[in-house]
Amino acid sequence: MEAASVPAARSTAPGQAVRNFIAKYGLIVVLLIMPVVFAIQDITSETDNLSRLGNNLVAGVSNGAIWALVAIGYTLVYGIVELINFAHGEVFMIGSFVAAGFLATIGLTQDTGTGLLIVGLLITLPVAMLGSGLLNTMIERVAYRPLRSAPKLAPLITAVGFSFILQNVGLLWRGGSQQGIPDLIRSQHELINISGVQISNGDILAVCVTIPLLLAMTTFIGQSRLGKAMRATAQDPDAARLMGINVDTTISLTFLIGGMLAGAGGLIYALYQTTIWYFQGFTAGLVAFTAAVMGGIGNIRGAVLGGFIIGFIQQMSDNRIGAEWTPAIVFVYLILIMVFKPSGLLGEETREAG
Amino acid sequence: MSTTATAPETGAAPSGRRSRFELPPWAEKAFIPVFLVVVAVLPFGMSSGGTLIGNATLALAYVIMALGLNVVVGFAGLLDLGYVAFFAIGAYTMGWLGSGFFAEVNHQTGVHIGVSGFASHLPGIHLNFFLVLVFAVLFTTIAGMLIGLPTLRLRGDYIAIVTLAFGEIIGRIAVNGDEIKLSGVPLLGGVLENTFGKDQTFTAGRQGITPVDKIDVPFVDPFTSLNLRPWYWVALFLVAIVLFVNFRVRDSRLGRAWIALREDEVAAVAMGVPSVKTKLLAYGTGAAFGGVAGAYLGSFLNTVNADQFQFYFSILVLGMVILGGLGSIWGVVLGAITLSFINNWLIPDVLNSLPGDFGLDFDMTQITFAIYGFLLVIMMILRPQGLLPERRRAEEMTHGEETSSETLYTARA
Numbered sequence: 001m002e003a004a005s006v007p008a009a010r011s012t013a014p015g016q017a018v019r020n021f022i023a024k025y026g027l028i029v030v031l032l033i034m035p036v037v038f039a040i041q042d043i044t045s046e047t048d049n050l051s052r053l054g055n056n057l058v059a060g061v062s063n064g065a066i067w068a069l070v071a072i073g074y075t076l077v078y079g080i081v082e083l084i085n086f087a088h089g090e091v092f093m094i095g096s097f098v099a100a101g102f103l104a105t106i107g108l109t110q111d112t113g114t115g116l117l118i119v120g121l122l123i124t125l126p127v128a129m130l131g132s133g134l135l136n137t138m139i140e141r142v143a144y145r146p147l148r149s150a151p152k153l154a155p156l157i158t159a160v161g162f163s164f165i166l167q168n169v170g171l172l173w174r175g176g177s178q179q180g181i182p183d184l185i186r187s188q189h190e191l192i193n194i195s196g197v198q199i200s201n202g203d204i205l206a207v208c209v210t211i212p213l214l215l216a217m218t219t220f221i222g223q224s225r226l227g228k229a230m231r232a233t234a235q236d237p238d239a240a241r242l243m244g245i246n247v248d249t250t251i252s253l254t255f256l257i258g259g260m261l262a263g264a265g266g267l268i269y270a271l272y273q274t275t276i277w278y279f280q281g282f283t284a285g286l287v288a289f290t291a292a293v294m295g296g297i298g299n300i301r302g303a304v305l306g307g308f309i310i311g312f313i314q315q316m317s318d319n320r321i322g323a324e325w326t327p328a329i330v331f332v333y334l335i336l337i338m339v340f341k342p343s344g345l346l347g348e349e350t351r352e353a354g
Numbered sequence: 355m356s357t358t359a360t361a362p363e364t365g366a367a368p369s370g371r372r373s374r375f376e377l378p379p380w381a382e383k384a385f386i387p388v389f390l391v392v393v394a395v396l397p398f399g400m401s402s403g404g405t406l407i408g409n410a411t412l413a414l415a416y417v418i419m420a421l422g423l424n425v426v427v428g429f430a431g432l433l434d435l436g437y438v439a440f441f442a443i444g445a446y447t448m449g450w451l452g453s454g455f456f457a458e459v460n461h462q463t464g465v466h467i468g469v470s471g472f473a474s475h476l477p478g479i480h481l482n483f484f485l486v487l488v489f490a491v492l493f494t495t496i497a498g499m500l501i502g503l504p505t506l507r508l509r510g511d512y513i514a515i516v517t518l519a520f521g522e523i524i525g526r527i528a529v530n531g532d533e534i535k536l537s538g539v540p541l542l543g544g545v546l547e548n549t550f551g552k553d554q555t556f557t558a559g560r561q562g563i564t565p566v567d568k569i570d571v572p573f574v575d576p577f578t579s580l581n582l583r584p585w586y587w588v589a590l591f592l593v594a595i596v597l598f599v600n601f602r603v604r605d606s607r608l609g610r611a612w613i614a615l616r617e618d619e620v621a622a623v624a625m626g627v628p629s630v631k632t633k634l635l636a637y638g639t640g641a642a643f644g645g646v647a648g649a650y651l652g653s654f655l656n657t658v659n660a661d662q663f664q665f666y667f668s669i670l671v672l673g674m675v676i677l678g679g680l681g682s683i684w685g686v687v688l689g690a691i692t693l694s695f696i697n698n699w700l701i702p703d704v705l706n707s708l709p710g711d712f713g714l715d716f717d718m719t720q721i722t723f724a725i726y727g728f729l730l731v732i733m734m735i736l737r738p739q740g741l742l743p744e745r746r747r748a749e750e751m752t753h754g755e756e757t758s759s760e761t762l763y764t765a766r767a
Contacts, residue, residue, distance in 0.1 A: 083511070084511040084514070084515065142731075143731055143735075146735050147734060147735065147738075150734075150738060150751065151750060151751060152510045152511065153427075153431070153433055153510075153680075154734045154738050154751070155734075156433060156510075156511050156514060157433075157672070157676060157730050157734050158730060158731045158734045158735065160435070160669060160672075160727070160730060161726070161727035161728065161729070161730030161731040161734070162727060162731060163727065164666070164669065164723040164724060164726055164727030164730075165724045165727040165728055165731070167723065167724075167727075168720070168721045168723055168724030168727070169724070171720060171721070172716055172720070172721065176720070282665070286515075286518070286519070286522070289515060293515075322530075322533075324526075324529070324530050324533075325526065325530060327522060327526060328522070328523045328526035328527065328530075331519035331520075331522050331523050331526075332519075332523065334515070334516070334519045335504050335516055335519055335520070335523075338504050338505070338507075338508060338512065338516050339504045342507060342508060342512065
């Protein structure tokens with residue numbers, strides 16, 4: 001492919017300008033189609049105004065926060081071992097289950113006072129994060145590490161295998177149907193209303209959990225010694241090893257951090273949606289993966305941005321096209337990204353996606 | 355099953371490094387007639403309407419499907435996680451062109467081509483099964499190439515995700531298709547309304563299109579669900595064609611081009627292998643086999659139901675290919691038969707109550723996919739080359755580092 005595309009890039013065919021434009025802005029144009037069309041619809045219709053789009057945006061941001069947390073797990077792992085951790089969505093699902101189980105164990109109910117509730121949630125958060133993080137590390141140890149020198153197909157297939165195993169763990173744990181959990185934070189309760197745009201408890205929770213976590217993680221990766229080791233390993237594992245970095249530990253650490261963020265996402269999801277089921281991880285995993293690709297895989301800021309965009313797209317689709325079509329629409333976006341700009345919004349051209 | 359007869363081929367050393375003795379190259383082709391004859395006489399030992407022959411027929415249909423996926427994943431090395439899409443398209447072709455689904459067609463008198471007996475008086479479109487097969491192959495080949503297009507620039511796991519996304523989109527359309535009214539289609543709505551009537555939907559969703567026409571072979575008694583032997587032989591006939599095509603294509607220029615692309619894309623392109631055409635043909639060929647199996651299963655199972663077309667089915671077929679050995683035709687046949695019997699007989703009929711006997715509160719069928727997941731993990735870690743490995747592929751899988759560096763974790767840890 002590269003060999004074939006080299007002469008094309010040098011020629012000054014008339015279509016070249018168009019092609020360059022598509023390569024640069026095609027994805028952005030594709031992303032803008034839905035909001036622009038719906039905004040025009042809202043403005044021209046009698047009954048709606050832009051506040052409907054605003055509501056979509058708010059709900060999109062809080063859902064997007066969950067996808068961002070999960071997407072970072074994909075992006076970190078991809079950055080360091082160039083593997084799509086297919087079981088990541090299931091790690092997120094187990095995070096939800098652990099959170100729901102722990103909340104029930106410590107006896108939080110809807111009648112618990114606000115102060116006690118916050119304390120309870122602050123205890124639950126690390127539990128869910130640790131549960132998911134350790135699970136993710138274990139998956140790496142069992143399913144990916146033995147296959148590091150095998151063709152890429154192999155770890156991808158074990159990842160799919162583990163995804164199935166974990167789904168069935170969830171199925172046996174909580175049964176096959178969607179399960180309601182107590183609506184502890186009254187997630188749909190309207191807290192603030194800015195000219196028709198409603199901000200609910202759930203939105204606040206999602207943002208309040210996500211932003212500190214993101215800050216903590218970027219600081220960790222950017223400032224700490226271990227974070228430096230992670231970046232070095234991602235750049236060049238052999239050189240990193242020669243510099244005395246323990247590559248195995250660093251990879252485990254990456255999986256741990258990715259899993260922990262997914263666990264936090266799982267907690268928010270459980271409290272926000274108030275239903276959990278064993279299959280939530282499959283769709284969530286694909287949605288979050290779309291977010292990671294959209295932002296440019298390997299790029300943390302890109303994953304966050306992609307998460308918010310995907311959240312917004314999902315809300316618009318849920319609200320206006322029909323929730324049963326939402327997954328299909330997200331997947332169409334995934335394919336469009338792959339066609340127009342496989343390197344994503346913020347990513348660089350990579351070997352895989354060049 | 356006949357799989358016992360394949361035993362000599364397992365002579366490949368367990369480690370996959372070097373075969374202790376190798377069969378001559380013609381042996382695997384010479385085995386085709388032996389296999390077909392042995393499998394063809396088996397139904398005489400089974401009751402004609404029992405579950406055993408039903409499972410055996412299903413297994414043969416899965417063999418077709420697994421051989422199709424083997425072309426894409428095994429030969430060309432393009433991991434396709436959305437193979438269920440072609441099962442769906444093939445099955446819907448059968449459902450659309452061989453049932454009463456389009457009841458309003460031709461003023462409710464229906465269209466009948468090459469069908470006899472009962473079906474020839476019913477409304478709806480009723481084409482002969484073998485005619486439907488032609489359409490199924492046509493549709494799935496086109497769909498396969500369309501799905502292949504966006505993946506051409508991509509490699510490795512990105513292809514897996516794009517194909518998975520396509521599979522899910524097709525599955526969604528199948529499930530939600532009962533909301534889509536053909537008369538509401540933009541531009542064509544008027545024409546479609548005149549042809550198919552006002553309330554005609556695109557698919558029947560979870561309700562399913564049922565009943566579907568039985569296979570109609572000229573000069574043969576009508577097929578019934580009581581006597582499954584004719585079904586079995588038709589499936590075997592299709593397997594024979596697919597096996598033949600598989601061997602011929604693998605050894606052709608095209609097949610060697612697939613293998614070259616799989617092993618090292620850059621080198622293959624440099625040697626003049628047209629990457630786009632070769633990859634699209636891999637997708638198209640693999641898809642066509644899936645379509646054949648899909649149309650057959652649509653008729654055999656007598657329903658085309660959106661619930662059949664889910665992600666796990668793609669993994670089930672992938673599991674067959676991996677269990678048998680990526681790229682190894684006889685391996686895939688063995689893998690498909692084994693996994694099909696595990697899926698349709700061993701787990702639901704034999705082991706189902708096992709956890710209950712140990713005092714555990716679940717059935718074996720509930721954790722079917724955990725078993726497959728476990729199988730995939732174990733196979734990849736312990737025997738990535740499969741039960742009956744293909745020599746060349748086995749070397750890639752076990753001595754990965756020595757072949758192409760592009761497809762590997764280059765120097766990863």
